[in-house]
Amino acid sequence: MEVDKKTLQTEKTQITDCDLSEQIKAVTKESHSRAENTQLMLAYQRGQVTLPQYKLLLCSLYKIYEALEEELDRNCSHDGVAPIYFPQELARLESLKKDLEHFYGQNWREQLVVPAATLRYAQRLREIGKDHPEYLVAHAYTRYLGDLSGGQVLGRITQKSLGLKSGEGLVFFTFPAVSSPNLFKQLYRSRMNSIELTAEQREGVLQEAIRAFQFNIEVFDELQNLLSISETKELRQRHKTPSTKTPEAKSAQSLRLSPSLASSSQLLRMLLGVCVALAVGMGIYAF
Numbered sequence: 001m002e003v004d005k006k007t008l009q010t011e012k013t014q015i016t017d018c019d020l021s022e023q024i025k026a027v028t029k030e031s032h033s034r035a036e037n038t039q040l041m042l043a044y045q046r047g048q049v050t051l052p053q054y055k056l057l058l059c060s061l062y063k064i065y066e067a068l069e070e071e072l073d074r075n076c077s078h079d080g081v082a083p084i085y086f087p088q089e090l091a092r093l094e095s096l097k098k099d100l101e102h103f104y105g106q107n108w109r110e111q112l113v114v115p116a117a118t119l120r121y122a123q124r125l126r127e128i129g130k131d132h133p134e135y136l137v138a139h140a141y142t143r144y145l146g147d148l149s150g151g152q153v154l155g156r157i158t159q160k161s162l163g164l165k166s167g168e169g170l171v172f173f174t175f176p177a178v179s180s181p182n183l184f185k186q187l188y189r190s191r192m193n194s195i196e197l198t199a200e201q202r203e204g205v206l207q208e209a210i211r212a213f214q215f216n217i218e219v220f221d222e223l224q225n226l227l228s229i230s231e232t233k234e235l236r237q238r239h240k241t242p243s244t245k246t247p248e249a250k251s252a253q254s255l256r257l258s259p260s261l262a263s264s265s266q267l268l269r270m271l272l273g274v275c276v277a278l279a280v281g282m283g284i285y286a287f
């Protein structure tokens with residue numbers, strides 16, 4: 001679709017330091033680098049994303065976009081929302097449903113795993129949709145411009161690391177109605193800058209953007225914790241039922257020896273050493 005190219009030509013594209021798009025980028029710079037350095041995003045950057053990680057991420061993204069897009073739809077004629085309301089180009093909810101169905105099957109809704117941090121994020125989106133619709137731009141910016149920026153690379157990494165066929169379970173990353181992500185981002189920024197805000201509202205939007213990044217960081221951290229807990233449980237289960245281990249499971253288990261197990265085997269070795277020393281000592285004494 002040519003909406004980005006044509007519309008851009010007719011809109012003000014000159015961006016200055018005091019424009020909202022520049023201020024929001026500046027105040028979230030540090031948060032962006034913290035988000036990039038979460039375990040989940042680092043796994044992405046190393047090209048090591050796993051299927052459980054991606055599936056859990058899709059569940060959370062579904063709850064986040066469900067709240068974000070419902071609130072954007074409900075407030076679409078609000079002065080602070082109308083200029084950045086692009087459901088045709090940006091809406092992610094339907095794509096997420098397709099990806100979830102691909103991985104979890106038809107009854108994906110019953111299988112959603114949603115950490116508390118995701119629920120808090122969705123709750124905040126609903127609160128501001130009700131009390132401060134002008135803050136929604138901060139959340140829309142954080143998610144959609146992120147999806148159109150680093151998100152495009154993440155899509156390719158997901159496909160490669162999980163060995164997925166092109167498009168399979170990756171609809172979330174595709175924006176068929178955006179022919180050029182860069183041009184679209186320019187248009188989006190100029191629309192953000194056209195929103196009229198009082199000084200107080202502007203400050204509120206900037207603070208909300210930092211909050212939006214923080215919510216994302218907390219979601220990623222909690223997803224990672226959930227995965228570590230389930231890995232530990234799986235490991236314990238394997239220890240309890242040795243006869244059912246497959247060779248692969250065994251090698252995965254030996255690779256993932258927990259620190260407590262490693263230290264108990266060291267203790268055994270030490271005890272053995274003491275026994276040998278005692279036996280030798282007693283032998284010498286007997287002579």
Ligand code: HEM
Pocket residue numbers: 021024025032035036041042044045141142143145146147149150151213216
């Ligand atoms: C692996 C992790 C990530 C990488 C490698 C990454 C990379 C990038 C890059 C290269 C850009 C600049 C694109 C450009 O100038 O056109 C960008 C922009 C952006 N990213 Fe990320 N990103 C990551 C994670 C995130 C996360 C987790 C979020 C938020 C949830 C996010 C939100 C944004 C936003 C809002 C922008 C637009 C900034 C602006 O132009 O105002 N990114 N990202």
